Amino acid sequence: MTAPGEAFDQAVQAVRTGGLTADEAADQLIDRMTDGEILGLLDGDSPRVLLPFIPALLGRRPFVAGAVPRLGIPGIRFSDGGRGVVIGASTAFPVTIARAATWDPSLEERVGVAIGLETRARGANYSASVCVNLLRHPGWGRAQECYGEDPVLTGHMGSAITRGVRLHVMACVKHFALNSMENERFEVDVAVDEHALHEVYLPHFKAVVDAGADSVMSSYNRVRGEYMDLNRALLTDVLRQEWDFSGFVTSDWVFGTHDAVVSLEAGMDVEMPLRLLRARELPAALGNGELARATVLQSARRILRTCVLHAATREPSAPTAAVIASQTHRALARRVAEESIVLLKNASVGEAPLLPLAPTTRHLAVIGRLAASANLGDHGSSRVRPPSTVSPLQGLREALPGVLITTTTGRNEQRAAAMAAAAETAIVVVGLDQHDEGESVVTGGVDVGVLGRTFGSGPLRRVFIGLAHLASRFVRGGDRSSLNLRPSDERLIHTVVAANPRTVVVLVGGSAILTENWRDRVPALLIAWYGGMEGGRALASVLTGSEEPGGRLPFVLPTDAAHLPFFDSAAKSVVYDDQWGQRLLDGEGHRPAFPFGFGLGYTTIEHRLLDHSLDTAGGHADVLVTNNGDRKGSTVIQIYAADVSSRNPVAQLLGFKKVSLLPGAEMTVRVVLDAGPTLQRDPTTRRWSARPGEWALLASQHSPDGWENAVPLRPADGQYTDEDTSDDHRA
Numbered sequence: 001m002t003a004p005g006e007a008f009d010q011a012v013q014a015v016r017t018g019g020l021t022a023d024e025a026a027d028q029l030i031d032r033m034t035d036g037e038i039l040g041l042l043d044g045d046s047p048r049v050l051l052p053f054i055p056a057l058l059g060r061r062p063f064v065a066g067a068v069p070r071l072g073i074p075g076i077r078f079s080d081g082g083r084g085v086v087i088g089a090s091t092a093f094p095v096t097i098a099r100a101a102t103w104d105p106s107l108e109e110r111v112g113v114a115i116g117l118e119t120r121a122r123g124a125n126y127s128a129s130v131c132v133n134l135l136r137h138p139g140w141g142r143a144q145e146c147y148g149e150d151p152v153l154t155g156h157m158g159s160a161i162t163r164g165v166r167l168h169v170m171a172c173v174k175h176f177a178l179n180s181m182e183n184e185r186f187e188v189d190v191a192v193d194e195h196a197l198h199e200v201y202l203p204h205f206k207a208v209v210d211a212g213a214d215s216v217m218s219s220y221n222r223v224r225g226e227y228m229d230l231n232r233a234l235l236t237d238v239l240r241q242e243w244d245f246s247g248f249v250t251s252d253w254v255f256g257t258h259d260a261v262v263s264l265e266a267g268m269d270v271e272m273p274l275r276l277l278r279a280r281e282l283p284a285a286l287g288n289g290e291l292a293r294a295t296v297l298q299s300a301r302r303i304l305r306t307c308v309l310h311a312a313t314r315e316p317s318a319p320t321a322a323v324i325a326s327q328t329h330r331a332l333a334r335r336v337a338e339e340s341i342v343l344l345k346n347a348s349v350g351e352a353p354l355l356p357l358a359p360t361t362r363h364l365a366v367i368g369r370l371a372a373s374a375n376l377g378d379h380g381s382s383r384v385r386p387p388s389t390v391s392p393l394q395g396l397r398e399a400l401p402g403v404l405i406t407t408t409t410g411r412n413e414q415r416a417a418a419m420a421a422a423a424e425t426a427i428v429v430v431g432l433d434q435h436d437e438g439e440s441v442v443t444g445g446v447d448v449g450v451l452g453r454t455f456g457s458g459p460l461r462r463v464f465i466g467l468a469h470l471a472s473r474f475v476r477g478g479d480r481s482s483l484n485l486r487p488s489d490e491r492l493i494h495t496v497v498a499a500n501p502r503t504v505v506v507l508v509g510g511s512a513i514l515t516e517n518w519r520d521r522v523p524a525l526l527i528a529w530y531g532g533m534e535g536g537r538a539l540a541s542v543l544t545g546s547e548e549p550g551g552r553l554p555f556v557l558p559t560d561a562a563h564l565p566f567f568d569s570a571a572k573s574v575v576y577d578d579q580w581g582q583r584l585l586d587g588e589g590h591r592p593a594f595p596f597g598f599g600l601g602y603t604t605i606e607h608r609l610l611d612h613s614l615d616t617a618g619g620h621a622d623v624l625v626t627n628n629g630d631r632k633g634s635t636v637i638q639i640y641a642a643d644v645s646s647r648n649p650v651a652q653l654l655g656f657k658k659v660s661l662l663p664g665a666e667m668t669v670r671v672v673l674d675a676g677p678t679l680q681r682d683p684t685t686r687r688w689s690a691r692p693g694e695w696a697l698l699a700s701q702h703s704p705d706g707w708e709n710a711v712p713l714r715p716a717d718g719q720y721t722d723e724d725t726s727d728d729h730r731a
Contacts, residue, residue, distance in 0.1 A: 007032060008072040008308070015312040022312070026304035030297065032071060035286065041066035041300050042264065043271040043278040045075065050274060051254065058381065059086055062124035063273040065250075066303060076170070076215075076250075076307065078273065079122060081115045081129035082145050083377060083532065084384035087122040091329040091533065092386035094337045095377045096131055097510055098529035100147035100554035101599075102339040103636040104658045105160035111336060112164020112171075114329045120168040121319045125310070127165050128217060130173040132158040132204045133180050135511070135555055136580045137567040141182035141437045141479040144377050144510025144530060148554025149581035150596065151200060152653045152674050155207030162211045168319070170310045173208045175219035175252060177201060177234055178576060182440050182479045183569040186255055189222040194683040196578045203676050206243055214247045214306050218268055220256055227258045235267030242686060248302040253381075261285050269299040325387050330534055337531040337538030339550035339634075343600040344515075344557075347523040349502050354524040356545025356602060357425060363404045365423035366393050367416050367496055368430045368489070370508050371407060375431075377510060377530035378438020378477045386533040392429050392506065395536030399544050410492040417499040426500045427543070429528075430489035431508030438477025438510075479569035483514045483561045493518045506539065515593060516559050527551070545602060550658075552599035552636045552702070556582040556592045563590045582703050586642075586650040597638050597653070597702035603629025605661065607637055609699035610668065613714055614654075616690060619673040621654075623699045627661035634660040638700050639671050641678055643693030644707050651703045652677035671699075678713070 011025035020028070030038065044065045050057065057063070058080065067075030080086045083095045091114060093099070099108055112129070119127045133142075135149045147154040158173065165171040178190040178201055192201065209216070216239065218228040228234065229251050239245045248269040251257045257271040260281040271278045285291035323329065346353045357364075374389035390398075397405055406423065410416045410430075420426035484490065485507075497503040497518075504524040507513050508531075519525065526549065528539050541547035558564055565580050579587055582596035605627050612621040621639045638656045642649035655673040678695055679688045696710035704710075 005070065005072045008074065011308050012311040015308055022305045022309035023301065025308045026301045029071060029073065029304050029308075030300055033068065036283075037068050037070070038296060038300050039278070039282050039286065040068065041303050042269065042282065042296070043275055044273040046274050048274050048276050054254070054273065059088070059383075059385065061087060062122065065270050065272060073304070073307070074125065076126045076270065076303070077124045078126050078128065079119050079124035080381050081119055081127040081165075082131055082382040084115060084386070085118040085122055085127075085324075086382065086384055087124065089325060089385055089387040090118050090122070091325045091333055092376050092384040092389070093333045094340050094532040094535065095144040095510055095530045096146060097135075097144050097148060097554060098340040098531060099336055100153060100157055101342055101527075101529065101551035102336060102658070103153070103552050103554075103656055104339060105156045107336060107339060108157050108160040109164040110332060112161035113167055114164075114332055115161075116165040116168035117319045117323045118329070119165075121321050121323050124169060125307075126170040126172060126215065128172040128174055129165050130158050130162050130171055130208060130213065131175070132173060132208055133175055134201060134204070136180045136576065137565055138483060138512035138555060139480045139567045139569065140180050140511070141477050142378070142380070142439055143437070145382055146180075149556070150554070150653050151204045152677065153554060153656070155204035155674070156656075158204055158208045159211035162208050162213050166212055166214060166310070167315050169314070170214035170306065171212070172215040172217050172250065173205065173213045174217035176205060176216045176228065176239070177219060178223050179219035179221055181567075181569060181571070181574070182477070184571060186220045187222075187572055189225055189573045190576055191224060191573065192576045195680070196576055198681045198683075199676075199679070200578050201576065202238070209239075209243050209245050214310055216245065216247065216249045218249055218251055218256060220252050229257050229263040229268040230259060230266050232266040240267060246302070247306045248299070261291050264291065264299060265295055269302055333532045334534035334538050337535045338541055338547045340529055340531070341539065341542045341549045342527040342551035342553055342598075343525075343542075343549035344527065344594055344598070345519070345522065345525040346600055349523050354425070354502060354504060355543060357543055361400070361403055361424055363406070363423045364396065364400070365419045365426045365500070366396060366405055366407045366429065367410050367420060367426060368428050368492065369409045369411070370431055370433065371409070371427075371429040373433070375433050375508055375530060376532065377434070379434045380439025380477060382439070389533045390536035392427075392528070392536045392539050395538070395540035396427070396543070398537065399540035399546075411488075413492060413495045416492060417495050420496045420500040420503070423500065425502045425504065426496050427504045427506060428493055428496050429506045429508065430485055430492065431513065432510065433508075434477060436509075437480050440478035480511070481569070483512055484517065485513060490517055493522065497521050504543070512555055512557050514559075514561065515557070519593065548601050548633050549599065550634050552597050553594060554596075556585055556596045556703070557594040558585060558590065559593045560590075563588070583650050586703075587648050589648050591705065595703040595705065597636065597700070599636070599702070601633045601635065603627055603631050603633035603663065605629070605633055605635040605701075607635070607699045607701060609697065609711060612639075612673070612697055612711070614673055614675055614678070616675050616679060616688060618675050621671045621673055621697065621699060623669050623671060624666060625659060625661060625669055626666040627663055630663050632660065632662050634658060635701060637669055637671055638702065639673060640698050640700055640704055641695055641713060642704075642707060642710070643691070644696045644710060645694040649707050653703075654678070654697075
């Protein structure tokens with residue numbers, strides 16, 4: 001007979017050997033549990049008094065929900081992990097949007113494996129490391145946590161990290177759904193039509209679910225008037241019935257649960273991370289019949305089934321603490337940073353392009369307030385505290401030990417000009433930090449009812465909200481008020497380039513930064529993002545030419561913020577349509593400063609589309625790639641489609657693949673295509689069919705600026721028309 005404390009391990013072993021299904025194992029565990037233990041699965045295990053200490057505790061230990069020591073059930077042991085594990089001193093990888101700029105899902109899967117290993121080594125079994133909210137506007141404070149503006153790129157990258165993470169811990173995808181503004185994330189109501197919802201904002205979530213995501217985190221915001229934890233239409237009708245998702249749903253933290261009973265009935269299984277609403281209300285609701293027992297058991301079964309199945313199928317050998325910030329993971333962090341850096345401009349100064357730096361360089365001036373900074377991103381819930389960091393200045397000094405490197409913050413512009421004039425080349429490092437963008441932990445409009453009746457009404461509620469409003473003025477991060485650099489940074493660029501025409505500008509940040517006020521005067525321009533703990537070494541490798549700048553933009557860089565969707569960070573309600581980013585610029589005929597997918601290298605590579613086929617289930621394109629330069633380089637083959645019968649064709653990314661070529665080499669590359677952007681969904685039948693129009697295809701190195709050389713889209717079999725249907729292709 002199984003000892004009580006061994007019940008969970010015995011269930012796992014039975015599933016592993018095929019003696020039980022995961023559902024059967026979950027049912028057997030439930031049969032041995034008391035009502036109190038079953039209800040305890042549905043919220044966090046920590047008491048509400050820990051609320052003020054969450055930020056500190058998040059960096060010290062996993063947050064546990066649903067542990068039942070009597071039966072050996074470990075519960076959900078949570079760690080955040082978008083750019084690395086937040087517990088202890090762990091490997092800090094480049095932020096998510098930087099990794100999106102690699103356009104390399106295989107590399108992202110390796111990052112997922114590393115995050116999974118370190119999460120497990122820290123004692124957690126559940127990682128909220130997969131963030132696939134679309135970048136609708138670059139002013140979004142948490143843009144750095146997403147994969148950019150495109151659903152196909154986001155879906156591929158999010159699926160890749162999911163596959164990697166869940167080898168060792170359960171993978172949670174967030175924030176479901178339509179979460180892409182920060183300051184009013186607790187209250188904003190998003191209106192969206194069926195077309196935009198299912199064909200733009202959900203396909204990448206569906207891709208991650210199909211990749212095996214174990215859990216989904218609901219977002220704070222409302223969609224069509226319903227808070228997401230109460231939104232049965234999305235949590236049950238779409239997520240479970242239409243997509244067949246069998247894992248569990250958790251709330252976003254603290255303020256993500258608005259009604260203990262209704263949220264459970266809607267399909268939100270676990271209130272995170274404390275014993276708040278549900279601990280207070282569910283026992284009585286179950287006892288008086290307000291809450292059906294079947295509803296409780298349904299969520300309990302989802303949670304236990306997922307936990308048992310994961311424990312039975314994960315990598316059997318548990319990692320030791322030696323994997324945390326190991327040399328292998330540091331090397332991976334550096335590699336990812338190198339592959340993420342986007343070279344936007346590299347004009348000739350004299351006889352050759354300014355980059356890579358000439359090997360004869362003897363004196364560099366490195367200028368800017370971020371040059372010597374360990375600038376890893378925002379200080380919100382995804383913050384990682386690595387054991388060491390490398391700034392741009394340190395990276396250059398290590399890479400160029402024989403070069404005189406002088407430096408200044410640039411606050412004294414006269415000194416900066418003199419230093420730049422005395423050097424052969426000046427490197428200006430400017431951009432954003434945690435003060436400019438990021439998660440805003442305190443927002444004035446938050447619903448404080450979750451804290452209990454004392455704060456839910458009366459004078460204490462008004463005091464609490466007043467304090468929240470006051471605190472929100474001083475909290476770092478939040479949505480950006482401008483897409484430009486700080487005025488002092490722009491003045492510094494003008495000052496330095498006037499003193500030394502051989503000036504390289506390095507932009508640090510987590511989203512689009514407009515460059516129109518100074519770009520034409522600067523010969524070389526790169527985006528280095530928040531590059532992680534090895535970001536300085538990666539930047540030095542690219543600047544010196546020992547590595548190729550491998551990044552491509554995961555969003556469009558416009559010439560004017562007015563070319564983007566209207567963005568009001570204080571809005572209580574917004575409308576999301578299918579016009580944003582590159583698509584909006586295409587549709588309105590605006591040329592960008594740099595298009596989606598753009599990025600230069602240190603060699604010249606050409607693409608030529610040879611053949612393709614596509615139907616509603618997908619397809620492929622064969623592309624001949626040739627390196628015409630004199631050094632090894634990389635390229636991202638990007639396949640776009642558009643309805644060329646429209647006045648302003650709007651490019652839709654269908655597929656991509658990153659490849660490296662030796663000088664003079666050529667190769668034929670097959671790119672797998674996602675038909676989704678060319679399809680439409682019938683809201684009544686939920687069937688997918690080809691979108692009407694004259695669709696054509698292009699192989700390109702960035703979003704096309706013209707369709708003159710496009711080829712008509714050819715189906716894999718038969719005519720590609722709106723009669724072709726597919727039940728399971730997309731959301």
